[in-house]
Amino acid sequence: xxARHFTAAVLLLFVAACHKDEEKETRETLRSWRNTIELVQxxxxxxxxxxxxxxxxxxxxxxxxSKELQKPHSRxxxxxxxxxxxxxxxxxxxxx
Amino acid sequence: xxLVRDIxxxxxxxxxxxxxxxxxxxxxxLRDGEPPRVAYLELGSATIARRIGxxxxxxxxxxxxxxxxxxxxxxxxxxxxxxxxxxVQVDIDTKKSPAFAWERWIxxxxxxxx
Amino acid sequence: xxxxxxxNLTLGIITSIGGFLEVGSMATxxxxxxxxxxxxxxxxxFSTLCLIFLIEMSGRLAAVSKRAVADAVRERFGFVFTIFxxxxxxxxxxxxxxxxxxxxxxxxxxxxxxxxxxxxxPVGIVLWLVLWFGTLxxxxxxxxxxxxxxxxxxxxxxxxxxxPHELLKGLIPSxxxxxxxxxxxxxxxxxxxxxxxxMFHFYSSGAVEEExxxxxxxxxxxxxxxxMGFGCLMSxxxxxVSARIFLPLNIQVDSxxxxxxxxxxxxxxxxxxxxxxxxxxxxxxxxxxxALSTGYLVAQTFGWNWSENRKPRDDARFSVTxxxxxxxxxxxxxxxxxxxxxxxxxxxxTAVILPAVAMPFLLLVNDEHYVGKHRSGWIGNxxxxxxxxxxxxxxxxxxxxxxxxGS
Numbered sequence: 001x002x003a004r005h006f007t008a009a010v011l012l013l014f015v016a017a018c019h020k021d022e023e024k025e026t027r028e029t030l031r032s033w034r035n036t037i038e039l040v041q042x043x044x045x046x047x048x049x050x051x052x053x054x055x056x057x058x059x060x061x062x063x064x065x066s067k068e069l070q071k072p073h074s075r076x077x078x079x080x081x082x083x084x085x086x087x088x089x090x091x092x093x094x095x096x
Numbered sequence: 097x098x099l100v101r102d103i104x105x106x107x108x109x110x111x112x113x114x115x116x117x118x119x120x121x122x123x124x125x126l127r128d129g130e131p132p133r134v135a136y137l138e139l140g141s142a143t144i145a146r147r148i149g150x151x152x153x154x155x156x157x158x159x160x161x162x163x164x165x166x167x168x169x170x171x172x173x174x175x176x177x178x179x180x181x182x183x184v185q186v187d188i189d190t191k192k193s194p195a196f197a198w199e200r201w202i203x204x205x206x207x208x209x210x
Numbered sequence: 211x212x213x214x215x216x217x218n219l220t221l222g223i224i225t226s227i228g229g230f231l232e233v234g235s236m237a238t239x240x241x242x243x244x245x246x247x248x249x250x251x252x253x254x255x256f257s258t259l260c261l262i263f264l265i266e267m268s269g270r271l272a273a274v275s276k277r278a279v280a281d282a283v284r285e286r287f288g289f290v291f292t293i294f295x296x297x298x299x300x301x302x303x304x305x306x307x308x309x310x311x312x313x314x315x316x317x318x319x320x321x322x323x324x325x326x327x328x329x330x331x332p333v334g335i336v337l338w339l340v341l342w343f344g345t346l347x348x349x350x351x352x353x354x355x356x357x358x359x360x361x362x363x364x365x366x367x368x369x370x371x372x373x374p375h376e377l378l379k380g381l382i383p384s385x386x387x388x389x390x391x392x393x394x395x396x397x398x399x400x401x402x403x404x405x406x407x408x409m410f411h412f413y414s415s416g417a418v419e420e421e422x423x424x425x426x427x428x429x430x431x432x433x434x435x436x437x438m439g440f441g442c443l444m445s446x447x448x449x450x451v452s453a454r455i456f457l458p459l460n461i462q463v464d465s466x467x468x469x470x471x472x473x474x475x476x477x478x479x480x481x482x483x484x485x486x487x488x489x490x491x492x493x494x495x496x497x498x499x500x501a502l503s504t505g506y507l508v509a510q511t512f513g514w515n516w517s518e519n520r521k522p523r524d525d526a527r528f529s530v531t532x533x534x535x536x537x538x539x540x541x542x543x544x545x546x547x548x549x550x551x552x553x554x555x556x557x558x559x560t561a562v563i564l565p566a567v568a569m570p571f572l573l574l575v576n577d578e579h580y581v582g583k584h585r586s587g588w589i590g591n592x593x594x595x596x597x598x599x600x601x602x603x604x605x606x607x608x609x610x611x612x613x614x615x616g617s
Contacts, residue, residue, distance in 0.1 A: 028460070028462065029462070029464075031460050032460060032461050032462040032464070032468075035459040035460060035461050036459075036461050036468045036471075039455075039459060039461070039471055039475075040471050043471055043474045043475070043481075043482075046478070047479065048474040048475075048478055048479050048481060048482060049470075049471055049474055049481075049482045050321075050482065052321070052322065052323045053320055053321075053470060053471075053482065055323065056319070056320065056323060056467055057467050057468070057471075060465060060467040064464075064465075100288075101579075104288070105284050105285045105286075105288055105289060106285055107281065107285070107513050108513065114515060115513055115514060115515045115516075116513070117512065117513040117514070118284065118285075118289075118511075118512060118513035120289065144289055147288075147289050147290050148289075148290060148293070182276060198527060199514070199515070199526050199527055202526035202527060202530055203523055203526045206526065206530065207522070207523040207526060
């Protein structure tokens with residue numbers, strides 16, 4: 001194995017590791033937002049938070065996750081992101 | 097009296113107890129055959145700037161000229177010092193002093209009072 | 211308790227409300243609770259202890275020497291030593307002031323839906339009016355009374371029944387099982403947001419304005435402990451509530467929109483308004499403290515008239531200074547910057563300047579010329595040395611940690 005091959009292999013491993021870390025971070029972000037939306041929704045149903053706030057959470061979630069979707073991700077993550085965005089969309093349409 | 101400890105960078109108050117500024121500099125008079133004498137206390141942006149460096153002093157003087165300030169530094173004769181225990185008390189009417197110029201300008205032009 | 215002691219206590223409480231609980235520290239404590247449970251409780255308690263000593267020293271210096279901190283530092287160490295840290299402090303104060311105005315705007319946005327940028331100017335104007343027409347005691351008392359609203363965090367925490375054993379374990383520093391960079395970034399942020407130089411300037415200047423003397427030393431000590439202890443308790447309340455609500459749900463606190471729901475499960479319909487009210491009051495108190503602190507800092511460095519209790523025209527340069535700072539901060543917020551990101555950045559800068567601010571303290575509070583026979587004991591000196599050492603380490607690692615572990 002030449003030095004060039006070795007360097008290329010190390011770089012590939014590094015990129016793969018970073019990508020794996022990024023995937024993990026994205027999964028955690030998606031889980032965090034999904035649970036936030038469900039928490040706000042449950043509090044909204046009990047009239048503990050106003051509709052204007054619930055809408056803001058929904059809008060913020062849609063904005064953040066849409067930015068996330070612009071990055072390259074696996075199909076599984078993209079589908080989950082779209083599901084969470086759909087949930088956030090419902091919250092954004094919350095009625096008074 | 098220790099000049100740096102007891103005088104330099106201390107608060108100056110006038111006759112009316114108003115704050116005039118800080119002692120930004122001390123001017124010594126050199127005398128033949130005698131020890132130097134403290135002649136003046138000095139205040140002003142040019143004096144402070146000089147303590148950082150000559151270039152800063154030149155910039156301060158230039159800025160003062162552009163702003164129409166006639167005196168970028170102002171001296172108080174040391175024999176006007178009444179006390180220096182807590183602050184440096186001087187026998188000067190603060191409100192009429194050139195060192196109070198900026199305060200007076202803001203009071204006149206921003207607050208529309210004398 | 212004498213009336214004067216009570217008045218002194220309100221200075222302590224407003225210093226605490228404006229310094230402890232504000233837009234950055236609330237988010238940091240909540241973030242720490244959401245990610246690490248009670249594991250960073252020690253950081254809040256440690257920072258509080260350091261702060262109590264430093265605030266007590268600044269009050270003691272003011273009471274005995276009749277000089278506020280900036281005044282004494284210039285006098286003792288000279289202009290050249292003073293000017294560069296002061297310039298950095300003014301810059302940091304400006305950024306944090308912008309973030310605090312942003313915090314008030316955030317609270318208003320959560321309630322009305324109108325964006326932060328739309329609220330920046332009205333909030334800035336109200337802040338200016340309060341400082342321009344108010345006196346220090348009026349500002350202190352009203353902020354202290356309104357700030358009692360933050361007790362809601364402690365009530366919510368109590369209602370959520372945290373495990374006392376886990377709380378006690380959190381008082382001991384521990385190694386996190388994962389996300390070490392984030393853990394230490396949050397520890398640094400907690401310290402940076404708690405031990406803020408503007409609090410010493412505000413407290414010592416307030417002590418001079420209220421004409422404290424040697425008879426005030428006992429109440430100064432009480433005020434430091436009770437005032438800062440109050441803030442610490444509220445901060446711990448935020449962490450506990452976040453740990454009980456967000457941690458089990460794996461919710462990371464990346465924005466205030468996520469944070470605002472935190473008290474609702476415990477307090478029902480009172481949760482949201484209490485959160486929003488606390489955020490608004492704390493950030494407003496912090497903004498008032500920052501604007502005044504900046505005015506004090508500049509006026510004392512250059513020897514101008516300064517007093518919040520005088521009419522603005524009688525200390526024209528001081529009044530214009532805090533006016534300019536408020537206007538600039540307002541304009542920064544109209545751009546629409548995220549107050550949370552701004553404050554996290556400012557906290558890293560605060561950590562960088564802290565050694566240069568804390569070191570003069572050590573010398574001043576041991577200088578007979580300034581504090582007479584009321585010099586610091588070995589405990590106080592040890593604490594300041596620790597603060598200087600920790601601050602020096604933080605100064606080196608703050609910015610790399612922000613890059614590695616920050617949002």
